[in-house]
Each structure stands twice: as structure tokens, then as C-alpha cells.
Amino acid sequence: MTVFTQQLKDLQRLAFKVSPAAQLITGDRVMLDCNEAFLELFGYPREELLGQLTLLIYPSQADYKTIGNRSRNWLLCSKTGSYSDERFMQHKNGEVFWARSQGYTLTPDDPFKLMVWHFERLDRAHHATVDLTPREREVSMHIVNGLTCKEVARKLAISHRTVEVHRARLMKKLQAKNSAELVSKIIFVD
Template sequence: MNATVLGRDLLQVAFEHAPCAIVVTRNRRVLECNHAFCDLFGYEKQKLIGQLMLKLYPSYADFKSIGDLRYKDLLQNKKCIDERFMRNSRGEVFWTKTIGNTLTPDAPFELAVWSFMKINVGRDKSNDLTMRELEVSSYIANGHTCKEIGRMLHISHRTVEAHRAKIMKKLGCRNTAELVSKIIQLED
């Protein structure tokens, strides 16, 4: 009996202090999470328990579309791996590698375990951007339109479009998806 108790305590300690961010979800709500998960997303544990994972996505559209895709993967394979944008408590968007396992194969989201790892890439290109371009790029990475950015920075949306074009050229981007991906990498 004592070994069982010790074994359970040891498993709990291992979970809480694992070096990777781990969350257990029930129907996409946080059931349990470890310290690394709280640190990654910038929330205290009690602010996450019982909350929909939606809280950690950049938008409802991302929550829904990624959920639809991962549900199908888990239904077929019981496991899924992807890279996606997530959002921390300060509203900052960042890129993660996410791995999920379902514990209920017939209803994949009923009970699942997920790990998240922030993808860090060097800042070598950020030195090429001006302070204003870095400022504009952070708004772009967080999904704001040129008009919204213009209003927030008290400049015209045409000026924001010009900054956006310069940023795209400096970072060697061909489309918006590449641009956002590279901006996220610069912010790490």
C-alpha cells in the first residue's frame, strides 16, 4: 500500500514538474495542467481549470477549424501532431508544436492529453526592421488589419500598407501566411 501511495505521489510530482507544457482536457476544457503549461501561457492554474481551450487560441475561427481537423485525426489515429498559433494571457500570439493523444478513441475530445512547445527561431532578420516596422509587425502578427493598425497608431492605413510592404520585402515573404510566420519567429 505504501509503495502505491509513493508511486502516485511520484507520478503527480513528475506531471507537475515535467519540462514540457502538458494539459489534460475534457471536451476541450482544461481538466488539469502542469507548471510548464501555466508558464507558457502566462496564467495561474486556477484561472485555467474548467476553462475552454478557446481562451488560448488567437480567435474563435482558429479554435473551431483546428478543432475540426484534430478531431478527425484523433478519431483515425488516436494521436495528432501539428504546428499552430496560440495566444498567451497578454494577448500575444506565438507559434507552437502541439501533440495530442485521446484517451477515449470513440469520442476523441471527451478526454485527451496535449503537450505544447513554443517554437523559437533566431532574431537575425529583426535587426533589418525599423522601430515602426517592428511595432506594425506585432499588430500584424496578432491579426489586425491595416485599417485597425492605422487607427491604433494614429496613422493612415496607407502608411501601414507601406510599412507592411517593406516588412514583407525585408523578410522575403510572398504572402500573408509567410509574413505572419516570420513575424512570430522574430518575436520569440
């Protein structure tokens, strides 16, 4: 290997490591490598991620399975080799957050064999199949993270009664019978 070739490889490795975009390389949904921005986004040290299933950064096993099936099917039918969506992800501290993800397969015949992913944290949720107001989206993000109506009210600087009204509307729109079902439906709404 020439000195130039080695320098180029070193530069490429450095560019990946310090890129401001959170990037992850997976092989069959196992985390093979990630950059510093990814570690910061998800709150894990490198040694706790590498070799683990990406299930670790999903809020639930059901979400991991549903999104996995959807993305794999898309990649098998797509000629672009890329997939993107907006979804809930989970930080090491348990916080669930809304993120945009983009994946690129390097092995189109077996999409999950080798992929590169990019993640971006979004400030507010977008629910494609449910018509939520911006405030309902905002309230839903706090509910998913376990806040009570009074805690949400303090965070948003509104009355807890107003939060209760938004919560009731969310329950009606998502057809949830109780709080646990509401959280589940907020997380799994596509």
C-alpha cells in the same frame, strides 16, 4: 491502498507537476489539469484555467474551431491515437506565438472526451502552404503581435523600409488587401 501504491501515485503526480514539458489534460476541450510548465508558457494562474474551454489559449474563435475540427477528424481516422501540428496560440498578455502541439487521446472512439496535450513554443513560424522566407516569417510574427513597421525594424535591427518591403511581399503572397486581413491570413495559414 498500500503505502507503496500511495508513494507511486504521489511520485507520478509530482512528475507531472514539475515536468519541463508544458502539459494539459482536457475533457471535451475543457481544461481539467495542467502542469507548472504549461502555466508558465501561457501566463495564467491555475485557477483561471481549470474548468475553462481551451478557447482561452487560442488567438481567435475561428482558429479554435478550425484546429478542433482538423484534429478531431485526424484522431477519428488515425490508428495511433495521436495528433500534432504547429499553430498560433495566445499568452494571457495577448501575445500570439507559434507553438508545436501534440495531443494523445485516451478515448479513441470519442477523441476529445479525454486527451493529454503537450505544447512547445517555437522561435519562428512555419507556413506549410505558403513559401515564406525566414525573414518574412520573422516579420510576420511581429505583425501578428501588432507591431508597426518601425517597431519591427527596431526589434530586428533593420531599416523600416526593409520591413515595409517584407510586409508588402507578405500581403502579395497571402493575397491580403489590408493590415487586418494580413494578420488574419498569417494566423490562419496552415
